[in-house]
Amino acid sequence: xxxxxxxxxxxxxxxxxxxxxxxxxxxxxxxxxxxxxxxxxxxxxxxxxxxxxxxxxxxxxxxxxxxxxxxxxxxxxxxxxxxxxxxxxxxxxxxxxxxxxxxxxxxxxxxxxxxxxxxxxxxxxxxxxx
Amino acid sequence: xxxxxxxxxxxxxxxxxxxxxxxxxxxxxxxxxxxxxxxxxxxxxxxxxxxxxxxxxxxxxxxxxxxxxxxxxxxxxxxxxxxxxxxxxxxxxxxxxxxxxxxxxxxxxxxxxxxxxxxxxxxxxxxxxxxxxxxxxxxxxxxxxxxxxxxxxxxxxxxxxxxxxxxxxxxxxxxxxxxxxxxxxxxxxxxxxxxxxxxxxxxxxxxxxxxxxxxxxxxxxxxxxxxxxxxxxxxxxxxxxxxxxxxxxxxxxxxxxxxxxxxxxxxxxxxxxxxxxxxxxxxxxxxxxxxxxxxxxxxxxxxxxxxxxxxxxxxxxxxxxxxxxxxxxxxxxxxxxxxxxxxxxxxxxxxxxxxxxxxxxxxxxxxxxxxxxxxxxxxxxxxxxxxxxxxxxxxxxxxxxxx
Numbered sequence: 001x002x003x004x005x006x007x008x009x010x011x012x013x014x015x016x017x018x019x020x021x022x023x024x025x026x027x028x029x030x031x032x033x034x035x036x037x038x039x040x041x042x043x044x045x046x047x048x049x050x051x052x053x054x055x056x057x058x059x060x061x062x063x064x065x066x067x068x069x070x071x072x073x074x075x076x077x078x079x080x081x082x083x084x085x086x087x088x089x090x091x092x093x094x095x096x097x098x099x100x101x102x103x104x105x106x107x108x109x110x111x112x113x114x115x116x117x118x119x120x121x122x123x124x125x126x127x128x129x130x
Numbered sequence: 131x132x133x134x135x136x137x138x139x140x141x142x143x144x145x146x147x148x149x150x151x152x153x154x155x156x157x158x159x160x161x162x163x164x165x166x167x168x169x170x171x172x173x174x175x176x177x178x179x180x181x182x183x184x185x186x187x188x189x190x191x192x193x194x195x196x197x198x199x200x201x202x203x204x205x206x207x208x209x210x211x212x213x214x215x216x217x218x219x220x221x222x223x224x225x226x227x228x229x230x231x232x233x234x235x236x237x238x239x240x241x242x243x244x245x246x247x248x249x250x251x252x253x254x255x256x257x258x259x260x261x262x263x264x265x266x267x268x269x270x271x272x273x274x275x276x277x278x279x280x281x282x283x284x285x286x287x288x289x290x291x292x293x294x295x296x297x298x299x300x301x302x303x304x305x306x307x308x309x310x311x312x313x314x315x316x317x318x319x320x321x322x323x324x325x326x327x328x329x330x331x332x333x334x335x336x337x338x339x340x341x342x343x344x345x346x347x348x349x350x351x352x353x354x355x356x357x358x359x360x361x362x363x364x365x366x367x368x369x370x371x372x373x374x375x376x377x378x379x380x381x382x383x384x385x386x387x388x389x390x391x392x393x394x395x396x397x398x399x400x401x402x403x404x405x406x407x408x409x410x411x412x413x414x415x416x417x418x419x420x421x422x423x424x425x426x427x428x429x430x431x432x433x434x435x436x437x438x439x440x441x442x443x444x445x446x447x448x449x450x451x452x453x454x455x456x457x458x459x460x461x462x463x464x465x466x467x468x469x470x471x472x473x474x475x476x477x478x479x480x481x482x483x484x485x486x487x488x489x490x491x492x493x494x495x496x497x498x499x500x501x502x503x504x505x506x507x508x509x510x511x512x513x514x515x516x517x518x519x520x521x522x523x524x525x526x527x528x529x530x531x532x533x
Contacts, residue, residue, distance in 0.1 A: 022252040022294075022348050024229035027361045029182040031225060034192040054323055059191040062172055064277030074279065081392070083326040109171040 034058070039104060043097030046090040054084065065102045071095045164188055164200055166284035167431065168272040183356045185213040190281050194219035194320070195358060199286035204446050205427045208472075208480040209261070210289030212351050217358045218266050218287065220330040220393075223320040223378055225357065232362055234301070234346075238315070238383035241306030248362055251346060255300025260343045262368035262478040263290045263448050264375060267398055267417050271519030276407050278519040285425065285526065290448075290480040293366045294349030299340045301382065307336075313385040314339040316365050316376035328392035332374050333385060334367060343368050343478075346379060368478035369451035370419050371521070373398050400516045407515060419451035421523040422509055424483065424501035431528040435494070441487040441530075443469075446480040449503035450523075453477035459485045460525065461497040469499065477504075490532050498527035 038044055038057045051060065072095055078084040086094070164177040166188070176189045181197060190196035197217040203210060229248055237243035246254070265288035272282035281287075302314065315333035322329060338344060345366040348355055355361045360377025367374045373393070389395065399414035424447035435441050447457045454477075457469040472482030483499065502508040513524040 022248075022257070024232075024248045024252075024348070024362055025354070026226070026228050026230075027354070027357045028226040029357045031182070031195065032180045032192060056192045058189060059196070059281070062175070062190065062282050063279055064168070064170055064172075064272075064282065066277075066279060070279065081328070081396075082322070083324040085324065105172050109173075 037061075039101055041097055041100045041104070043093040043100070046087075046093035047097050050084070050086045050090050050094060051078075054078075054082075060098070061101065061105070063102070065106050068095060068099050071098045166272060166282070168277075168282055168284070169275050170277060181217070181358065183213060183358060184217070185211070187214070187217070188284070188286060190283065194222045196281050197358075198283055199289060201284070201286055201425070201427060201430070203286070203289075204425065204480070205444075208290055208446065208475050208482060209351060210291060212291070212353060212356055212359070215264065215289040215291060215350075215359060216266065216287045218281075218372070219320055219377075221320040221322050223318070223357075227319070227357065227361055227378070229362055232380075234363065234379055234382060236301065236305040236382045236384075239308040239311045239386045240302075240384050241308055244305045246301070246304060248348070250304070251296060251301060251363065252348065254304055254346075255296040257294060257296060258343075258345065259292050259294040259349070260345065260366065260368055260478065261290065261292045261476045262343075262366060263288060263420070263480060264366075264372045265289075265420060265448075267371040267373045267520045268518070270522035273522065274515060274519040275513070276515070278517055280519055285522075290475075291351050292349075293345055293347040294352070295345040295347030295363070295366065297342060298344045298346055298365065298382075299342075301346050302339070302384070305382075305384075307384055308386075310386045311336050311384045312387055313389050315381075315383040315385055315389060315391070316374075316379060317381040317383070318360070318364075318376050318378035319380050320378060330376075330393055331381075331391050332376055332398075333383075333389040333391070333394055334370070334374055338367065338370070371417055373417070398518075398520070400518070400520050404514060405516070407517075417520050420448070421450045421521060422454065422501035422503045422507055423448050423450070423523045423526075424457050424499040424509065425526055426497075426499055426528060429528065429530055433528075433530050434533050435490055435530045437490050437492070437532040439490055441490050441494075442484065443487070443497075443499075444482065444484045445499060447471075447483050447499065447501040448480055449477060449501065450507065452503040452505040452507070454481050455502045455504045457483040457502075458500050459487075459497060460500050462495055465497070493532050494530040496527045496529055498525040500525050 034056050075091055075094055079086050162177055163174045166173050177186050179186050188198040190198055195217045199214050199216050203214040232248055233245045235245050268281055269283050269287035270285045271280050272284055313333040313335055315331055317331040346363055347366045348363055363379040364377040365375050398417050400417050402413040402415045405412050426445045428444040447454050459467040467485055469483040469485040500509045509523050509525050
């Protein structure tokens with residue numbers, strides 16, 4: 001680059017000379033199903049009964065491995081802030097389940113390490129389809 | 131059950147019904163998987179065109195949808211097509227909206243509260259368009275190290291579109307802002323499933339609300355806002371993270387004081403000063419304006435390049451809250467080469483950059499691009515770690531192998 005491109009505030013807004021009238025039609029979509037694809041480990045029923053109405057398994061299974069204490073805090077946050085109607089008796093089972101799921105995932109990731117290209121954070125645009 | 135709210139009984143009943151069908155996520159959705167390179171994993175996600183109006187998107191969550199654009203989307207141009215723009219909902223939203231029935235209530239500290247139809251919104255003022263980047267506050271959270279909980283985005287929770295609508299200040303004028311107005315708060319049609327949970331409402335200071343480029347928008351790249359992007363109307367705040375760009379806009383409320391609602395006062399906040407991952411008690415500030423960022427889109431980490439030949443690297447950059455000033459290629463042993471910038475689509479748009487390395491003499495280890503904006507903000511060498519993984523803008527680095 002031969003010169004630094006210090007840009008003066010550019011013209012920001014393009015006004016429509018002959019303002020075309022906006023028209024609004026009804027909109028409707030159908031979302032894909034949200035399957036309950038949860039590993040069969042102790043506590044699964046407690047998770048299904050108390051968590052999956054609001055949480056896709058797709059989210060629950062994609063969290064980084066965190067401590068049991070962190071999971072306890074997460075469940076408490078759901079109850080206190082988001083008013084999730086969680087059965088108090090189910091809390092330890094939910095925590096146990098998430099800890100067990102993550103232990104299983106960590107073991108699986110270990111098995112996959114050999115085909116990871118790198119642990120570096122960065123654009124991975126070229127890795128579609130792996 | 132009241133108005134769609136959930137009780138424990140309905141939670142269980144709903145879950146039980148779904149469990150009977152229980153198809154496997156991978157079979158149901160995934161054409162194939164994509165590796166987001168999240169340190170420590172889990173790192174693989176389905177990449178699928180299964181969502182309405184969307185092309186191939188990375189599925190972070192099915193309900194409410196969280197969809198991320200693969201980085202390949204950003205290889206060409208600066209406008210992100212509507213079908214590749216990331217999708218993010220905090221709560222379930224309606225999947226059907228009747229245009230004639232939709233109203234936007236404008237109230238709070240106003241002279242006369244009004245309830246506006248879509249046609250009344252569209253005739254509230256001059257129609258204007260702005261090209262602006264829409265980026266999730268948590269974009270890149272999954273790359274945090276140490277990792278943090280939340281949506282595990284790679285860097286694709288961003289996109290750049292041409293937004294068309296009327297100025298927010300023209301809509302506010304329909305009600306007349308009263309003396310003492312301090313902030314303007316927005317609510318959409320997405321509501322919590324549980325009684326007493328905080329609604330996703332967000333507010334901006336009055337001086338931002340009155341900006342000429344802050345819009346109540348119905349157009350996205352010259353098409354009606356898709357429902358997944360907030361049909362019929364969404365707020366657009368160029369230069370600010372998209373958490374303020376409230377979708378399915380239904381309520382505009384003028385406040386006379388601070389906003390103590392959950393998603394402003396308690397959530398979407400970052401440490402006021404840098405912290406270490408061990409620190410627990412620290413002051414926080416609301417996350418607002420975006421910092422500069424830049425990405426290499428022509429190559430991915432681990433790609434092989436030709437030794438002895440010139441190498442052209444390309445990508446996109448953004449200034450954030452202010453126009454992009456420059457982009458430099460940086461690497462080990464003091465490597466620093468200024469990049470040339472492509473056409474300027476406005477201060478809040480992506481801008482393409484390009485740089486040529488005259489001859490590749492060996493591996494290009496830990497190279498990255500560093501953006502700076504006209505306010506003097508520059509991407510940092512190391513991550514400003516925060517417990518919610520917000521506002522990532524560390525220089526993103528890759529290694530290219532020469533052969």
